[in-house]
Amino acid sequence: MQQYCTECGGPTRLRVPEGDSRPRQVCSLCGHVHYENPRIVAGCIVAEGDRVLLCRRAIEPRRGLWTLPAGFMENGETVEEAAARETHEEARAEVAPEALFTVFSLPHIDQVYMLFRARLTRPGYAPGTESLEVRMLREEEIPWDALAFEVVRQTLRLYFADLRQGRFGIHVGDLVRGEGEPARYECRLLGAGR
């Protein structure tokens, strides 16, 4: 939790600045207001025929479980550049994002996932430093019980449904975490009954 001002080093406290409606960390010496905003996680669904590239995580959280290559977008990038960079870092794959596929808000962790369909621009892939293993898998080979994140599960579910239909949409929605443990999520898609 933020306790000091980034501009003067003075102590901050949580209060609603004048003209604002939300509490922010405000410096009690210089008055600087510190905003915090959701982060974008960008990544790729790299497809070859009916197979999709998955990475087995070498890092926490969810070490040993499978995920799509994705990570935090950096300043100075476009979302597509971030998606391609993360895919190169985690799967040593050179890709071109071709179309947006899912946009999922995860309000309980202040993240927005943006996952693109992509193709390899040169053959080959291999584990990056954050991956134990990288594989191209068919729908029936996906380790559904060993996926790292619900957003990955929902994206793969939508991807293979669209692949069977022969037509890809752009799916926009929210993954809302319910109360209690283990975690349960409600997947609400925009334009799907709301």
Add this chain to the structure above:
Amino acid sequence: MQQYCTECGGPTRLRVPEGDSRPRQVCSLCGHVHYENPRIVAGCIVAEGDRVLLCRRAIEPRRGLWTLPAGFMENGETVEEAAARETHEEARAEVAPEALFTVFSLPHIDQVYMLFRARLTRPGYAPGTESLEVRMLREEEIPWDALAFEVVRQTLRLYFADLRQGRFGIHVGDLVRGEGEPARYECRLLGAGR
């Protein structure tokens, strides 16, 4: 520019943390790494028949110029909630976002715009505190020379093109600022020739 650590108040300096590839503000006392990431600007294209709701800005930057209601997404929200909230704040309009319409990366200012097509869920609109004036305008009434932002101009251009075709897409791309003044932008759409 950040100069002090949010966790201990110590002086930070810009350096590449171990295992990272980018310079970050790192605390020289406690070692805390401060990340900065792009922010999402969420907003709405509120349509009634062939008209679209625009706001004339009461605040800087671009005071007096016209824009779509939009603003920074906050923690704890979904993108659609942020878009609806900003529309209520700036245009006192109650809306339901129905479909994503444009996603534009603006890498020169570390922003990603996400604009939704939306409809009024109850009649009426009026200037919020950040707007001088709110109006529903037809394509031929749009003040093309008095729009606040290039991303708004591109979104309206795509919107009215789709409206004439009778079919709305989801447009994903980048607005890349060229060198020099006045500002010039290149609009690159994903799936449109790249």
